[in-house]
Amino acid sequence: MNDDSISEIEHLIALMAKLPGMGPRSARRAVLHLIRKRALLLTPLAESLGQVAASARECLNCGNVGTRDICGICTDERRANGEICVVETVSDLWAMERAASFKGRYHVLGGTLSALDAIGPEDLRIPRLVDRVASEGVREVILALNATIDGQTTAHYIADQLEDQVQLTTLAQGVPIGGELDYLDDGTIIAALKARKQL
Amino acid sequence: MNDDSISEIEHLIALMAKLPGMGPRSARRAVLHLIRKRALLLTPLAESLGQVAASARECLNCGNVGTRDICGICTDERRANGEICVVETVSDLWAMERAASFKGRYHVLGGTLSALDAIGPEDLRIPRLVDRVASEGVREVILALNATIDGQTTAHYIADQLEDQVQLTTLAQGVPIGGELDYLDDGTIIAALKARKQL
Numbered sequence A, B: 001m002n003d004d005s006i007s008e009i010e011h012l013i014a015l016m017a018k019l020p021g022m023g024p025r026s027a028r029r030a031v032l033h034l035i036r037k038r039a040l041l042l043t044p045l046a047e048s049l050g051q052v053a054a055s056a057r058e059c060l061n062c063g064n065v066g067t068r069d070i071c072g073i074c075t076d077e078r079r080a081n082g083e084i085c086v087v088e089t090v091s092d093l094w095a096m097e098r099a100a101s102f103k104g105r106y107h108v109l110g111g112t113l114s115a116l117d118a119i120g121p122e123d124l125r126i127p128r129l130v131d132r133v134a135s136e137g138v139r140e141v142i143l144a145l146n147a148t149i150d151g152q153t154t155a156h157y158i159a160d161q162l163e164d165q166v167q168l169t170t171l172a173q174g175v176p177i178g179g180e181l182d183y184l185d186d187g188t189i190i191a192a193l194k195a196r197k198q199l
């Protein structure tokens, strides 16, 4: 350290420390590791981040993350089976996809309704969900929201909006109370999906 | 996901998961966080990594990490005070610099001697340390190696190499400032007790 241009490395550490789960200490370790593995890790990571920065975007239809305006799931006709699975976050969508059991499409809310944080239906792609139910020939909406108070409040709100238009189901209990999808093993997700119940 | 070009994001997750302290789950979270914070974090991080990849190098003299062939500490004449502090890693050097108490120069070994891992003196910049002691007018070598078996073996080896040429010292062992006995390992407590001082 103590270089005139050391600020480059300090700057990198400061940015790395902003990643979830990282702090100043782990960011320093990560940066030293990267410098030691320049060819194997540092250069490839810099290039990969640049590519993703240039290409990653949210699907205009469902909120999934991909590299096109409309994601691969939304353009895949085999997944137009009349089922939409509503999740809070892209992490939850990825967790569902890893379980590889659900064959329909998704709708990523981007969070939950929250009076405290002043998050209303417009902030959550709920109007877009109502549109999709009408325009995509949806028969069933599976509300795969987290078993938190805000998650369940959001599920009830969506159910109120859609109750005369589609069959509404929710993941079976088996999802632990207070549990978040992203932390569940695949087997639990598969079992909960199979045993889903009418609301 | 499920894009044709989704492999870009998957590739980034795989690279992030190779960072120390990260796994597949935290890498996925980090990548989603980066995509959400594209302008604030993703693009700056990509640029910063690219700059560091292009400029970061190990100091040819001491093994510190910087952006020039000889680091700022080695070229700073005010730090030519006849003291060299020998550390295992650049992390340790940074920790010493944060403490802002040591005014001399460093020598980063890059690890410890290890029969098990076949790491010998040549792998650790020990010959370079012997050269520096002769050429830089060094009076004192402070062995700030970790209190592990390999660290202490390495300290003894270096002491054997240098014992007639310089004063050799080591960091005092004891209870850390603000440290609670209940949280310390037995070895530290034993060392602190042995080195106890009259009040």
Ligand SMILES: [Zn+2]
Residues within 6 Å of the ligand: A059, A060, A061, A062, A063, A064, A070, A071, A072, A073, A074
């Ligand atoms: Zn989509």
Ligand SMILES: [Zn+2]
Residues within 6 Å of the ligand: B059, B060, B061, B062, B063, B064, B070, B071, B072, B073, B074
């Ligand atoms: Zn140096």
